[in-house]
Amino acid sequence: MARKAELTEEQWRERLTPAQYEVLRRAGTEPPGTGEYVYNKADGSYRCAGCGEMLFSSGTKFESGTGWPSFTEPETAAAVELKSDVAHGMTRTEVLCRNCGGHLGHVFPDGPGPEGQRYCINSLSLDFEPTP
Ligand code: FE
Secondary structure, three states, rough: OOOOOOHHHHHHHHOOOOOHHHHOOOOOOOOOOOOOOOOOOEEEEEEEEOOOOOEEHHHEOEEEOOOOOEOOOOOOHHHHHEEEEEEEEEEEEEEEEEOOOOOEEEOOOOOOOOOOOOEEEOOOEEEEOOOO
């Protein structure tokens, strides 16, 4: 499936910081507790740091105790793509930005909301836009 934001690896390297590139384009993980949005409680929108697509809203963010920003659901189901990930000897569900294919994090079935989902997302994959 064609993505709307399709860039070459060189263009991604120019657009992103090295740390953002490692997470978004190489499926890296920021060390827990280090991300700038882990404890952010402000109202606003979390957009993809790669392409600007609206991904998560502050209203669904909760304190998971994991050290990563955690959400009960994405802004819309269509905003993200879920993919089986068997790396590192675990079977997990990877969460990607549907618009640019950037790696966001993983989703686990132990969340507190009605859907029981915990979207565990790297701060480096997100850009926070406070509600004016
Ligand atoms: Fe994106």
